Amino acid sequence: xxxxxxxxxxxxxxxxxxxxxxxxxxxxxxxxxxxQKQRGHECYLVCADDTHGAPIMLSAEKEGITPEQLINxxxxxHTRDFASFxxxxxxxxxxxxxxxxxxxxxxxxxxxANGLIDVRTIEQYFDPIKLMFLPxxxxxxxxxxxxxxxxxxxxxxxxxxxxTPTDLKNAYSAVxxxxxxxxxxxxxxFKLSDPRCQEFLQTWTREPGRLQAEASNKMQEWLGDPDSNxxxxxxxxxxxxxxxxxxxxFEIPGAPGKxxxxxxxxxxxxxGSFKHLxxxxxxxxxxxxxxxxxxxxxxxxxxxxxxxxxxFFPATLQFSGHRTPTKVFAHGFLTVDxxxxxxxRGTFITAESYINTGLNPEWxxxxxxxxxxxxxxxxxxxxxxxxxxxxxxxxxxxxxxxSRAAGFIAKRFGGALLGIExxxxxxxxxxxxxxxxxxxxxxxxxxxxRAVRRIMALADTVNQYVDKNxxxxxxxxxxxxxxxxxxxxxxxxxxRLLTIYLKPVLPMLAANAEAFLNVAxxxxxxxxxxxxxAHVIKxxxxxxxxxxxxxxxxxxxxxxxxxxxxxxVTAAVAAPTxxxxxxxxxxxxxxxxxxxxxxxxxxxxxxxxDKLIQLTLDIGEENPRNVFAGIKSAYDPATLIGRHTVMxxxxxxxxxxxxxxxxxxxxASGEGSPGLFLLSPDAGALAGMRVK
RNA sequence: GGUGAUGUAGCUCAGUCGGUUAGAGCAUCGGAUUCAUAAUCCGGGGGUCGGUGGUUCAAGUCCACUCAUCACCA
Numbered sequence: 105x106x107x108x109x110x111x112x113x114x115x116x117x118x119x120x121x122x123x124x125x126x127x128x129x130x131x132x133x134x135x136x137x138x139x140q141k142q143r144g145h146e147c148y149l150v151c152a153d154d155t156h157g158a159p160i161m162l163s164a165e166k167e168g169i170t171p172e173q174l175i176n177x178x179x180x181x182h183t184r185d186f187a188s189f190x191x192x193x194x195x196x197x198x199x200x201x202x203x204x205x206x207x208x209x210x211x212x213x214x215x216x217a218n219g220l221i222d223v224r225t226i227e228q229y230f231d232p233i234k235l236m237f238l239p240x241x242x243x244x245x246x247x248x249x250x251x252x253x254x255x256x257x258x259x260x261x262x263x264x265x266x267x268t269p270t271d272l273k274n275a276y277s278a279v280x281x282x283x284x285x286x287x288x289x290x291x292x293x294f295k296l297s298d299p300r301c302q303e304f305l306q307t308w309t310r311e312p313g314r315l316q317a318e319a320s321n322k323m324q325e326w327l328g329d330p331d332s333n334x335x336x337x338x339x340x341x342x343x344x345x346x347x348x349x350x351x352x353x354f355e356i357p358g359a360p361g362k363x364x365x366x367x368x369x370x371x372x373x374x375x376g377s378f379k380h381l382x383x384x385x386x387x388x389x390x391x392x393x394x395x396x397x398x399x400x401x402x403x404x405x406x407x408x409x410x411x412x413x414x415x416f417f418p419a420t421l422q423f424s425g426h427r428t429p430t431k432v433f434a435h436g437f438l439t440v441d442x443x444x445x446x447x448x449r450g451t452f453i454t455a456e457s458y459i460n461t462g463l464n465p466e467w468x469x470x471x472x473x474x475x476x477x478x479x480x481x482x483x484x485x486x487x488x489x490x491x492x493x494x495x496x497x498x499x500x501x502x503x504x505x506x507s508r509a510a511g512f513i514a515k516r517f518g519g520a521l522l523g524i525e526x527x528x529x530x531x532x533x534x535x536x537x538x539x540x541x542x543x544x545x546x547x548x549x550x551x552x553x554r555a556v557r558r559i560m561a562l563a564d565t566v567n568q569y570v571d572k573n574x575x576x577x578x579x580x581x582x583x584x585x586x587x588x589x590x591x592x593x594x595x596x597x598x599x600r601l602l603t604i605y606l607k608p609v610l611p612m613l614a615a616n617a618e619a620f621l622n623v624a625x626x627x628x629x630x631x632x633x634x635x636x637x638a639h640v641i642k643x644x645x646x647x648x649x650x651x652x653x654x655x656x657x658x659x660x661x662x663x664x665x666x667x668x669x670x671x672x673v674t675a676a677v678a679a680p681t682x683x684x685x686x687x688x689x690x691x692x693x694x695x696x697x698x699x700x701x702x703x704x705x706x707x708x709x710x711x712x713x714d715k716l717i718q719l720t721l722d723i724g725e726e727n728p729r730n731v732f733a734g735i736k737s738a739y740d741p742a743t744l745i746g747r748h749t750v751m752x753x754x755x756x757x758x759x760x761x762x763x764x765x766x767x768x769x770x771x772a773s774g775e776g777s778p779g780l781f782l783l784s785p786d787a788g789a790l791a792g793m794r795v796k
Numbered sequence: 797g798g799u800g801a802u803g804u805a806g807c808u809c810a811g812u813c814g815g816u817u818a819g820a821g822c823a824u825c826g827g828a829u830u831c832a833u834a835a836u837c838c839g840g841g842g843g844u845c846g847g848u849g850g851u852u853c854a855a856g857u858c859c860a861c862u863c864a865u866c867a868c869c870a
Contacts, residue, residue, distance in 0.1 A: 325798095
């Protein structure tokens with residue numbers, strides 16, 4: 105039966121770069137969603153940038169731009185990073201949108217009509233120069249417990265004490281340095297202390313399957329024990345959902361100068377993003393969010409925001425006429441080499457730096473998949489282990505299978521396969537077909553670590569099969585052609601099955617493997633059948649490069665003191681040597697140049713060429729273009745496959761030493777400064793789009 | 797300080813309901829092989845299961861305490 109599934113992952117805050125901690129969650133979510141789609145289910149992944157709040161407002165001000173300008177810029181950066189790691193969002197939106205505003209207002213008004221909104225006056229620190237109330241994080245002072253200086257308003261980094269800003273000694277505003285004043289103001293509260301909320305959450309958080317066991321335990325701490333006769337030891341307090349102007353966010357209906365707190369509209373951003381998708385595609389919003397919805401709804405989050413997703417958000421949904429999440433999936437933190445990510449050690453690794461250093465995003469996808477098991481345990485990225493494991497598993501075990509068989513199939517049998525009986529295959533390589541259900545079950549419960557272990561164990565048995573049958577020996581005896589053909593066909597079929605199993609984790613590699621196998625997009629159900637007799641496969645080209653430990657070193661180097669590095673680059677760019685421009689042209693001259701977005705289908709070294717890389721480019725034509733590009737000094741072909749760039753599509757074909765070049769790709773370079781930089785369109789651009 | 801987790805080989809991790817001699821991959825060592833990008837196969841070495849105490853015929857597994865790490869809360 106086809107399931108109807110909506111998935112979200114936590115909204116990244118629009119105030120900083122995407123780093124590998126974000127990628128852990130994005131990759132986990134993407135693998136799960138790709139798996140569901142591959143299984144034939146109706147499944148959507150939506151997310152958005154979280155754009156509201158004081159930090160955004162103040163950051164923008166510091167840069168001398170509007171919050172809108174800031175979040176627009178960050179949106180471009182974020183979506184670029186997601187695309188480069190193959191995160192397949194069905195919609196990536198922003199919380200600063202009409203859709204999110206509509207949802208937030210509707211929810212607020214419904215809660216209000218339900219008697220769950222309370223207004224009361226509270227006292228808060230106020231910056232007398234900036235004329236704004238200060239969030240806890242923007243008040244600093246001396247720790248009331250240990251006396252450490254320059255501590256934030258919520259907790260002390262030196263002694264670990266937690267307190268409120270008013271406890272700080274010699275408090276000052278982190279924005280202006282002024283001494284903050286206590287001022288009172290009316291705030292709006294969501295009445296979580298209402299018995300209806302308490303009762304609902306006590307039941308909801310304990311329902312089997314809603315939360316992971318560890319998460320459910322943790323929630324009981326906040327909710328108190330419903331089985332005890334005493335009043336819950338730790339009853340929920342009402343949740344302050346308003347902030348005073350100036351605040352970058354949505355004004356609360358009927359409350360001039362009051363804005364929704366960013367954490368109210370952030371999860372509602374899931375709904376806003378989905379609504380945007382509905383408006384685009386005609387999906388029915390209420391089928392997924394209405395109180396009567398029978399669709400499945402899942403939120404992937406980090407464990408540190410369980411509080412919001414397992415308590416506040418379900419309660420706001422429940423009492424505003426919506427359905428609640430089917431399940432909330434929390435994951436742990438990412439550490440690098442056993443420690444918190446650190447900017448000074450270079451382990452605070454941004455997604456952008458990972459890609460720019462030339463590392464393949466699927467290496468990271470595989471490594472994370474190999475470690476994620478669906479629990480909320482922390483995950484460590486051990487860089488040495490990362491290189492060894494990816495090289496050994498993916499290249500040594502899995503890809504090697506195709507590589508070992510393909511040569512014989514091409515040279516001896518013209519690329520054509522033998523027909524293999526299902527029964528025969530199961531006898532030759534027991535377990536490979538049979539494992540499909542078990543591996544699927546592992547993916548379903550997000551135990552990708554177990555799935556990967558199982559798949560690699562299968563790859564081991566395939567390599568043992570090669571060793572046992574020694575195709576290279578068979579190849580020397582002309583009477584054993586049929587046997588050789590059988591062995592190699594079995595191997596290609598095994599490779600195809602493993603590709604099906606790995607596809608959620610390695611979508612680009614799988615796409616390239618599909619091209620090699622000359623098959624249509626592989627669905628999970630394709631594991632039920634082998635390739636037919638006389639099926640012809642394409643010639644084999646290496647599907648993935650090994651990790652060179654030097655690349656890891658370069659990655660760390662690129663992230664050490666990343667702030668200074670950025671500053672240096674900016675300075676270098678700011679002082680270019682004066683350039684002499686080409687003679688002025690008219691627009692008609694320019695439009696003669698037909699620039700197109702090209703997707704790099706394949707990139708290969710050119711034997712005998714010092715500077716060239718051979719590119720296969722898709723610009724939406726029937727046949728892909730063959731283009732030679734002089735970018736070998738700056739790019740590793742393997743890292744180019746799958747990315748988009750810009751090409752001159754109407755350049756006269758030119759015969760080169762190594763073949764016909766049907767266009768050129770564009771790259772930036774500077775006189776005297778090293779480096780060569782291919783152009784990339786922002787996320788969303790499709791192969792064949794005109795650039796003008 | 798309280799609560800929730802985690803701790804198993806050099807590294808990364810399995811270990812179900814308590815049940816033979818605690819497993820795998822990688823790394824390392826020895827051998828084989830040459831189809832494959834030095835890839836692959838066979839074999840060896842390597843562990844007081846963080847520590848202490850308990851329950852039990854039997855504990856990596858259950859209980860108590862304790863140490864270390866992480867998070868949340870006060």
